[in-house]
Amino acid sequence: MTVTQNTAVAIEAEEDPTRSDFCSAEPPRPPRPDGRDAYTISEVVAFTGLTAHTLRWYERIGLMPHVDRSHTGQRRYTNRDLEWLDLVGKLRLTGMPVADMVRYAELVRGGEETYGERYELLAATRRDVLERMAQLRDTLAVLDRKIGFYADAGHRPA
Amino acid sequence: MTVTQNTAVAIEAEEDPTRSDFCSAEPPRPPRPDGRDAYTISEVVAFTGLTAHTLRWYERIGLMPHVDRSHTGQRRYTNRDLEWLDLVGKLRLTGMPVADMVRYAELVRGGEETYGERYELLAATRRDVLERMAQLRDTLAVLDRKIGFYADAGHRPA
DNA sequence: TAGAACCTTGGAGCGCACTCGAAGCAAGCG
DNA sequence: CGCTTGCTTCGAGTGCGCTCCAAGGTTCTA
Numbered sequence: 616m617t618v619t620q621n622t623a624v625a626i627e628a629e630e631d632p633t634r635s636d637f638c639s640a641e642p643p644r645p646p647r648p649d650g651r652d653a654y655t656i657s658e659v660v661a662f663t664g665l666t667a668h669t670l671r672w673y674e675r676i677g678l679m680p681h682v683d684r685s686h687t688g689q690r691r692y693t694n695r696d697l698e699w700l701d702l703v704g705k706l707r708l709t710g711m712p713v714a715d716m717v718r719y720a721e722l723v724r725g726g727e728e729t730y731g732e733r734y735e736l737l738a739a740t741r742r743d744v745l746e747r748m749a750q751l752r753d754t755l756a757v758l759d760r761k762i763g764f765y766a767d768a769g770h771r772p773a
Numbered sequence: 774m775t776v777t778q779n780t781a782v783a784i785e786a787e788e789d790p791t792r793s794d795f796c797s798a799e800p801p802r803p804p805r806p807d808g809r810d811a812y813t814i815s816e817v818v819a820f821t822g823l824t825a826h827t828l829r830w831y832e833r834i835g836l837m838p839h840v841d842r843s844h845t846g847q848r849r850y851t852n853r854d855l856e857w858l859d860l861v862g863k864l865r866l867t868g869m870p871v872a873d874m875v876r877y878a879e880l881v882r883g884g885e886e887t888y889g890e891r892y893e894l895l896a897a898t899r900r901d902v903l904e905r906m907a908q909l910r911d912t913l914a915v916l917d918r919k920i921g922f923y924a925d926a927g928h929r930p931a
Numbered sequence: 932t933a934g935a936a937c938c939t940t941g942g943a944g945c946g947c948a949c950t951c952g953a954a955g956c957a958a959g960c961g
Numbered sequence: 962c963g964c965t966t967g968c969t970t971c972g973a974g975t976g977c978g979c980t981c982c983a984a985g986g987t988t989c990t991a
Contacts, residue, residue: 657967667968668950675971687957689968705912708905713948727926734923741916747866748909751902754863758899765892768885815937825938826980833941845987847938871978 653683653691663700670700677717678703680724709744811841811849821858828858835875836861838882867902 656667663670670690673679680699683691706716719736722729814825821828828848831837838857841849864874877894880887 655967666950669948671969672949685968687968689957702915705908705915707948708908709912730923730926734920737916737920737923741913741920744909744913744916748906748913750863750866751906751909754867755899755902755906757860757863758895758902762892762895762899765888765895768888813938824980827978829940830979843938843987845938847987865978 652693653685654693654697656690656692659692659697659700662697663704665700673700673703676713678713678720680720706740709740709747711740711743715740810851811843812851812855814848814850817850817855817858820855821862823858823862831858831861834871836871836878838878864898867898867905869898869901873898 654662656670659665659670660667665673670679674682674690679696682696683693685691703716706719707713715736719733722733722736812820814828817823817828818825823831828837832840832848837854840854841851843849861874864877865871873894877891880891880894
């Protein structure tokens with residue numbers, strides 16, 4: 616419940632850096648739209664709802680592509696990083712294991728030769744998502760039946 | 774992935790014991806359709822895909838309403854129990870915490886006075902399910918865009 | 932009636948995804 | 962100058978949902 620305060624879209628920025636505003640019908644992230652593309656960790660905490668601990672942990676396990684540092688070694692996140700975090704957040708909500716997301720991050724770091732593998736990974740994830748949605752539909756039907764039962768029972772009790 | 778080999782419906786059996794075949798358009802559970810309404814734990818393992826360990830653990834934490842025993846103390850599950858386990862499986866797939874399911878089990882044991890609370894709990898769960906489905910739809914859209922990108926890139930590479 | 936297979940219990944252990952703590956460096960402010 | 966706030970690192974701790982173990986009793990098949 617404390618996970619996604621943000622709703623910005625994660626776009627193909629990591630695939631094609633030349634068109635970072637591609638498909639930006641929905642403005643990806645208005646905060647600091649100026650040139651100041653260097654957020655502190657606490658700003659990212661405010662944007663994403665993640666904790667600073669978690670952000671640092673993501674980096675340790677290889678889930679962040681690469682985070683810039685200030686001249687004194689402090690993290691400076693770019694809009695690119697925020698978009699990546701948004702994608703990670705979405706994938707996390709699908710139940711994708713962190714290890715798989717790390718794998719994807721590695722592929723992204725691996726450059727264009729990994730396009731095929733990335734495609735496969737995302738396609739598999741897509742299948743998972745569809746399956747989960749079907750399960751949820753099933754469950755919703757059961758819930759609705761039970762809820763209907765209790766509603767009826769409540770209207771004419773004893 | 775090792776979770777739901779079964780697809781039987783969990784019906785209102787616990788709410789209204791007099792109509793255990795209510796709404797059984799889809800036959801709830803054909804195995805042993807005879808009077809032998811007393812499955813061993815290993816049979817339940819085969820039906821549900823859960824492990825015996827997990828079944829015993831469910832009972833310990835109060836997630837099973839009550840399981841009969843043979844004269845020598847071994848568990849004997851009824852069709853009612855199987856239906857309950859099916860509901861639990863569905864709720865688990867929605868991400869509902871086990872503690873909440875235990876709460877629901879307690880309400881069921883509490884009898885008709887708890888109908889209102891059960892309604893509230895299920896209604897809240899329903900809201901969660903809808904929210905999750907919306908999140909999944911979002912994620913699916915992002916995945917589709919990315920997958921489309923990689924598919925195009927794959928068709929005309931280098 | 933022997934042996935294999937299966938069941939019982941309580942408690943310990945595991946994997947995942949964080950979550951926190953401690954010790955220390957750096958920046959900004961009255 | 963001292964103080965507060967925020968950042969750094971690494972490693973240990975937490976909560977959840979199982980998962981497994983040991984030691985023993987039971988049930989089934991031949």
